[in-house]
Amino acid sequence: xxxxxxxxxxxxxxxxxxxxxxxxxxxxxxxxxxxxxxxxxxxxxxxxxxxxxxxxxxxxxxxxxxxxxxxxxxxxxxxxxxxxxxxxxxxxxxxxxxxxxxxxxxxxxxxxxxxxxxxxxxxxxxxxxxxxxxxxxxxxxxxxxxxxxxxxxxxxxxxxxxxxxxxxxxxxxxxxxxxxxxxxxxxxxxxxxxxxxxxxxxxxxxxxxxxxxxxxxxxxxxxxxxxxxxxxxxxxxxxxxxxxxxxxxxxxxxxxxxxxxxxxxxxxxxxxxxxxxxxxxxxxxxxxxxxxxxxxxxxxxxxxxxxxxxxxxxxxxxxxxxxxxxxxxxxxxxxxxxxxxxxxxxxxxxxxxxxxxxxxxxxxxxxxxxxxxxxxxxxxxxxxxxxxxxxxxxxxxxxxxxxxxxxxx
Numbered sequence: 001x002x003x004x005x006x007x008x009x010x011x012x013x014x015x016x017x018x019x020x021x022x023x024x025x026x027x028x029x030x031x032x033x034x035x036x037x038x039x040x041x042x043x044x045x046x047x048x049x050x051x052x053x054x055x056x057x058x059x060x061x062x063x064x065x066x067x068x069x070x071x072x073x074x075x076x077x078x079x080x081x082x083x084x085x086x087x088x089x090x091x092x093x094x095x096x097x098x099x100x101x102x103x104x105x106x107x108x109x110x111x112x113x114x115x116x117x118x119x120x121x122x123x124x125x126x127x128x129x130x131x132x133x134x135x136x137x138x139x140x141x142x143x144x145x146x147x148x149x150x151x152x153x154x155x156x157x158x159x160x161x162x163x164x165x166x167x168x169x170x171x172x173x174x175x176x177x178x179x180x181x182x183x184x185x186x187x188x189x190x191x192x193x194x195x196x197x198x199x200x201x202x203x204x205x206x207x208x209x210x211x212x213x214x215x216x217x218x219x220x221x222x223x224x225x226x227x228x229x230x231x232x233x234x235x236x237x238x239x240x241x242x243x244x245x246x247x248x249x250x251x252x253x254x255x256x257x258x259x260x261x262x263x264x265x266x267x268x269x270x271x272x273x274x275x276x277x278x279x280x281x282x283x284x285x286x287x288x289x290x291x292x293x294x295x296x297x298x299x300x301x302x303x304x305x306x307x308x309x310x311x312x313x314x315x316x317x318x319x320x321x322x323x324x325x326x327x328x329x330x331x332x333x334x335x336x337x338x339x340x341x342x343x344x345x346x347x348x349x350x351x352x353x354x355x356x357x358x359x360x361x362x363x364x365x366x367x368x369x370x371x372x373x374x375x376x377x378x379x380x381x382x383x384x385x386x387x388x389x390x391x392x393x394x395x396x397x398x399x400x401x402x403x404x405x406x407x408x409x
Contacts, residue, residue, distance in 0.1 A: 010162065015035065035063055051153060069098070081118075096123070100129070116141055163203050206222045252327065277322065283329065284329060285328065351376055
């Protein structure tokens with residue numbers, strides 16, 4: 001019997017066996033180039049599960065000659081860290097300690113701060129990983145001393161080598177000759193949502209379910225028995241779903257919105273969904289309901305802290321709030337119009353009264369009734385340019401009416 005999980009048994013042992021992450025480990029990958037130059041620094045790996053963060057850390061340790069230790073922040077304590085650090089003075093730690101800390105976001109601020117002393121005096125090289133945005137969950141002092149590398153969902157074609165390696169391992173272990181057509185392998189890889197470990201587990205399940213005969217082909221029908229309904233998931237599908245969601249919200253269709261949120265959640269998406277919902281709040285609802293950006297941000301933060309399956313509730317609340325809210329893209333259009341003039345090199349003649357240090361001729365609006373005084377702010381060459389046109393919604397029209405009265409238009 002296989003004594004360890006299949007994904008661990010076939011884990012890549014060198015940099016050339018890593019699948020996906022071409023931007024990191026490909027021929028021109030930044031990490032490959034760093035390692036080739038003998039450079040190993042403190043690093044933070046972030047990205048979804050099953051994309052090679054742990055595997056990459058162990059390979060980096062092997063290439064560097066460092067003693068490799070792995071801790072998971074969900075169960076580890078400072079005592080575990082100190083126990084590992086005690087080895088730095090011994091024979092096994094003579095080349096330094098590479099500490100891989102998985103799920104670093106579960107270490108609190110004090111625990112993360114405790115690592116700084118050892119990072120700074122060189123007793124450990126830290127590789128931390130997280131499935132969250134490190135800027136939200138990792139102490140700024142650790143980020144400032146580390147290089148950040150994003151691990152992306154692995155495309156189905158890139159997962160294929162791991163699937164065939166897994167099948168070879170199973171066939172060798174059980175003296176079988178089970179085969180796997182490339183089309184079926186792509187189906188398995190597509191169902192994994194970019195998670196290599198999930199793809200290997202799915203292959204393993206189909207193997208055991210079909211291996212009553214020693215010479216057998218895994219078919220699409222066999223795979224369908226383990227299909228959770230997610231459907232093929234690659235980069236194109238990923239961005240198609242996000243695009244469909246945004247168009248549905250923009251079109252004020254709550255039913256379509258609910259469907260695409262459900263589809264994204266079935267694919268295990270939280271981070272991309274949160275990012276897109278926050279963009280929509282400002283791009284498509286905008287000034288028609290200014291408070292919605294703060295509300296959606298709060299709901300997304302709640303979802304990220306909860307994780308699936310509970311994250312589904314705040315996310316559907318955020319999405320349906322956006323779908324049923326009044327819409328305005330007036331701010332988005334104003335920025336686009338202003339950006340065109342900036343790119344064209346216009347507006348370099350800023351009025352003297354706005355320039356430091358003297359601000360000669362500047363008039364302080366708060367000294368006047370209603371905190372307003374007529375004054376030029378745009379550069380002279382753009383003096384009469386209009387970028388912002390209020391949307392036809394209650395909030396922006398109320399603001400327009402107020403300022404029209406103040407400015408006596």
